[in-house]
Amino acid sequence: MNSTNRVMNRALLAVSGLVLLAAGALAAGAGLMPGIRDRWGATGAGLLATWHALLPTAPAPEPLGSWWALAVPALALIGAAACVFWLTRQGGGRTGTAALAQDAELGDTSVDISYLAAAVEDALEGNRAVVGTSLTAWRARTNRDGGTALRLTLQARKGASPRPVADIAEDLVEAMDGLLGHQPTVLVRIGSGTRTKLAGAHRAG
Template sequence: MNNTNRVVNRVLVAVIGVIFLAVGAALVGIASIGAVRDPYVENARDVHGAVTGWLKSTTVAQTSIQWGWILVLAVIAVLVILLIVFVARQGHGHHGTLIREETSPTGTTVIDSSVAESAVQQDIDGNTDFLASRVSTYRVRGVSVLKVSVTCRRGVSPRSAVTVVQHSLTGLDALLGREIPALIQVSGGFRARVAPRTRTR
């Protein structure tokens, strides 16, 4: 429901996975397969010499500072910042506006998400089948969507839970004069497991 970019998640994991596989295969090859070891031994020293040579050549005159290392540090800093942004980007997508409409040439009508949220919340709050309930609004591709998530007591029929929530959504439709897309999420979870079971009716 949130707007985490899942493709990016998977791409990052896959790219790092491929790098690990490649490095792992190279290490195993170098240590145990002659066909891999020989070209490595042949070239590694030269590459090493070239890299260290380049680092030495970046020494700033009359100091011992090599700007090559500073360059490496800069690259590291950029990568770290990108990764932190990536982590911080997870989740999100809550939205405060339910409906915004140009009702007349001179004004706009805005209905706040909290109107729908508290209306539905209050309606389902007293229900003893639910251990917890939560109503929130998300923005999914430019559309405001209500999310009603309820935690059922153990043994409660999900059908009756959905019916209860649906009923209050229908009431909201009548109130607003339109249907807001809605997700009903029925979950169990830890609280349901420790709470007493419902009596059979």
């Protein structure tokens, strides 16, 4: 329900996993097999010699010595900045508007998510099967229903039957449809949390 690019994330995770797996296999092989260890040593020595030969090709004033010595940390900083930018782009999409209706004559009408959240809490007042609720709105990836989708989370009391809690969620969704005047996309999650573990078990009768 957020703006995270899942395809790109999965591709990056797959590539990172393969790189780490290969590095781990090579490290294990270097520790167990002398031939691989010797090849690693020769490769490292060759790379070090190449680096020393590359430094004089781009001389720079002291104490820098070579522009290559500046290029490597600069590339590392650029990579770190790209990673930070990528992290800040994850998630997102959350909004405080549950619904938005636009009319050329009457103007725009918006429903704040806090209004629906308060209505949900009022509807569950005195209910023994649910100990906590959460209602959030997210900008949907399509323009359906004003471009907003809702996520309703119910924390069931310990020992409560799942069926009545599911019926409660269905009734809440129907009530929200009536309040908004249309049927938004609603993701319902029934789970447990700290409040569920601390709350007493629900006993019938």
